[in-house]
Amino acid sequence: MDRPSYEDLLERHFNLSSIDKEHVYKEIKLITFFHADKSQQFLHEYAKQIKAKEPQVPATYFFSMFxxxxxxxxxMLALKKVVVPISLETISAQLYRNETYKINTIALRLHSNDWKVGDGSREWRRQEISLLFTSTVTPLLDCISDQVQIRPRELWGQLLNGLEYGKTIAIQLAETADERQAINDDFHWLTKQASHDLFNSLKNRLDFPLKEIxxxxxxxxxxxxxxxxxxxxxTEGSKGKCYTCPRMSVKEREIRKKEIVAEVTQ
Incomplete structure (x- = not known):
């Protein structure tokens, strides 16, 4: 197993580093989010970094990144047949100063070398994905949603945004048709077919309807x-809701559309 090259791939394409960032000023292990006081301290610092006006904002930003x-x-399951050791105990979030761009930002840090190789089968991949959700993703999301008083649905939607972005990256990294098929199959299974048990819910929480504009x-x-x-x-300084925001009214979207078209055609 070529772990160094896998770690490099994760850092370059998925913002997951196996070494500490320089100039870290606040860090928290995922497991520590379950301690409300320490969780609130970190989320407060993250809120200041992104200039959030409400305590729910750092939660939505975090789960999009997560x-x-x-x-x-x-x-990595589909492309390399390896299990990245992601868990509540092995991942931390680091707030740090990027001196190159002179900004404060965030990254996730992997603190484990316990990578495992599998057979690459569909059954094996689904089993590993299920374990990740029941042991890590779902408990963390439920915990933070309760702390900041936001509906879990809102955070699942943000997790889906990050998942879909990552899927496009994974497809680009795939070298064969079989790899691309495995990626498409696994993402479809997770977001449409996986059991509600993975999400501590009565339904698959990632199964959102497709709405296009x-x-x-x-x-x-x-x-x-x-x-x-x-x-x-x-957030401070925002120009309002994003063009693709589901909370934007039809009238607001038409106005924003005209503004974007004007910017593009200048």
Missing amino acids: GLTVSSFLA ENPSVPGQMQRMKATCCLYYQ
Whole structure:
């Protein structure tokens, strides 16, 4: 197993690092989110970083990013037949100063070398994905949603946004038709067919309806509306809701569409 090259792939494409970032000023292990006082301290610092006006905003931002991490887990199962050791105990979130771009930002850090090789079968991949959700993803999401008083549905939608972005990356990394098929099959299974037991719910919490709107930058081309709102409009300096926001009214979207078209055609 070529672990160094796998770690490099995760850092370059999925923002998951196996070494500490420089200039880290706040860090928390995922398991520590279950301690409300320490969780609130970290989320408060993250809220200041993204200039959030409400305590729910850092939660939506975090789970969009965490969705990318989860997608890396699925990608490595399909592409390399390896299990990335992602768990509540092995992942931390680091707030740090990026001196190159002179900004404060966030990254996830992997603290384990316990990678495992599998047979690559569909059954094996689904078993590993199920274990990741029941032991890590779902408990973490339920915990944070309760702490910041936001509906779990809102965070599942953000996780889905990150997952879908990561899927496009995984497809680009695939070298064979079989690898691309495995990625498509696993993402479809997870978001449409996986048991509700994975989500501590009566339904598959990632099964959001597909709603499309016209891409204002490419006339005639459709793009997916986000599953839930990221709450960007609740940050300082925002220009309002995103064009793909499900909370945007038809009238608001038409106004925003005209603004985007004007910007593109300048």
